[in-house]
Amino acid sequence: GAGVSQTPSNKVTEKGKYVELRCDPISGHTALYWYRQSLGQGPEFLIYFQGTGAADDSGLPNDRFFAVRPEGSVSTLKIQRTERGDSAVYLCASTMGAGAGANVLTFGAGSRLTVL
Amino acid sequence: RKEVEQDPGPFNVPEGATVAFNCTYSNSASQSFFWYRQDCRKEPKLLMSVYSSGNEDGRFTAQLNRASQYISLLIRDSKLSDSATYLCVVNPRYNFNKFYFGSGTKLNVKP
Numbered sequence: 589g590a591g592v593s594q595t596p597s598n599k600v601t602e603k604g605k606y607v608e609l610r611c612d613p614i615s616g617h618t619a620l621y622w623y624r625q626s627l628g629q630g631p632e633f634l635i636y637f638q639g640t641g642a643a644d645d646s647g648l649p650n651d652r653f654f655a656v657r658p659e660g661s662v663s664t665l666k667i668q669r670t671e672r673g674d675s676a677v678y679l680c681a682s683t684m685g686a687g688a689g690a691n692v693l694t695f696g697a698g699s700r701l702t703v704l
Numbered sequence: 705r706k707e708v709e710q711d712p713g714p715f716n717v718p719e720g721a722t723v724a725f726n727c728t729y730s731n732s733a734s735q736s737f738f739w740y741r742q743d744c745r746k747e748p749k750l751l752m753s754v755y756s757s758g759n760e761d762g763r764f765t766a767q768l769n770r771a772s773q774y775i776s777l778l779i780r781d782s783k784l785s786d787s788a789t790y791l792c793v794v795n796p797r798y799n800f801n802k803f804y805f806g807s808g809t810k811l812n813v814k815p
Contacts, residue, residue, distance in 0.1 A: 630791050630805035691736050695747035
């Protein structure tokens with residue numbers, strides 16, 4: 589697509605529920621990132637994919653968080669047993685992965701998650 | 705210690721003013737540097753990359769000081785539309801695909 593698309597734009601859920609957030613990166617971008625941003629903070633790295641594989645998942649806070657990118661394009665961030673502290677904006681970004689555009693992040697509009 | 709530190713502000717300036725922000729980074733192995741702009745409840749967008757020799761884009765000038773490990777952003781002739789949060793981003797040499805964001809500096813340009 590023309591830009592990075594994220595769905596849903598807003599998600600309200602109850603504590604303990606399961607949530608999936610989807611990201612559709614720019615067509616042809618091989619690298620995909622998930623970040624989390626809390627109010628008044630900068631984006632915090634969660635996980636990075638190069639193609640289908642998670643090249644770096646060191647930012648995932650615990651084992652309730654998991655992400656996949658089975659075909660090297662769309663990615664899904666999955667959060668199990670949500671907690672109130674998971675409330676944040678989840679941002680997805682993609683880059684070309686190599687070459688001149690490799691270090692230019694293009695972000696989606698984000699998915700705002702509220703856990704009640 | 706955070707990888708990237710910024711003064712959160714807010715910086716409240718009148719239209720037409722010149723304003724400057726600094727950002728310090730902790731890892732001397734940092735390779736690439738950027739300023740991103742984030743409007744309220746929107747996603748960050750690349751404002752400009754920061755080159756070793758310094759670079760300018762219209763009213764915006766970015767500079768890098770490797771010895772003191774900081775980068776700066778200067779905005780001349782501020783416009784109301786410059787009101788936003790400015791995020792400093794560093795990219796380490798040891799991991800080309802890692803990007804560390806500062807918490808951002810909020811700028812309010814007043815009429």
